[in-house]
Amino acid sequence: CAKKAKPHKDDKKDLATCRVLLAELETHQDAWPFLKPVDLKAVPGYRKVIKKPMDFSTIREKLNNSQQNNELFLCTFIIDVNLVFDNCERFNEDDSEIGRAGHNMRRFFDKRWTELLQ
Numbered sequence: 001c002a003k004k005a006k007p008h009k010d011d012k013k014d015l016a017t018c019r020v021l022l023a024e025l026e027t028h029q030d031a032w033p034f035l036k037p038v039d040l041k042a043v044p045g046y047r048k049v050i051k052k053p054m055d056f057s058t059i060r061e062k063l064n065n066s067q068q069n070n071e072l073f074l075c076t077f078i079i080d081v082n083l084v085f086d087n088c089e090r091f092n093e094d095d096s097e098i099g100r101a102g103h104n105m106r107r108f109f110d111k112r113w114t115e116l117l118q
C-alpha cells in the first residue's frame with residue numbers, strides 16, 4: 001500500500017478523491033450497517049470478537065484530521081475501509097443481510113478505488 005501499484009502522477013488530488021469515494025460509500029444503499037460505530041452494548045459478542053472496530057463516520061473523522069503532506073493518509077484510508085469489510089466478514093454469515101451488504105460494499109469499493117486511484 002505504501003508504494004502505489006502505479007506511481008500515481010498527481011498525489012495532490014488524492015485527499016479530495018478519498019472524500020469523493022467515502023461519500024459514495026456512505027450514500028450506497030447497502031451502507032446502513034457501516035455508517036456509525038457498532039453499539040458494543042447492543043450487539044452481543046462484538047466487543048470480544050472484533051479487535052479493531054471501524055465504520056464510515058470514523059473514517060471521515062480521520063480523513064478530516066489528516067494532512068495532505070502526511071502521505072500516509074491514503075494507505076490509512078484504504079486500510080480502514082478494508083477493516084470495515086473484514087470485520088463484517090468475521091462477524092456476519094455470508095448468507096445474512098449484513099454479510100451480503102458487506103460483500104456488495106467491498107465489491108463496489110474495489111471497483112471505484114481502481115477507477116479513481118490507480
Ligand SMILES: Cc1ncccc1N[C@@H](C)c1ccc2c(c1)OCCCO2
Pocket residue numbers: 032033034036037038039042043046088091092098
Ligand atoms: C456492521 C455490523 N456488524 C455486525 C453487527 C452489527 C453491525 N452493524 C450495526 C450498525 C448494526 C446493524 C444492525 C442491527 C444492529 C446493529 O443493532 C442490533 C439489532 C440488529 O440490528
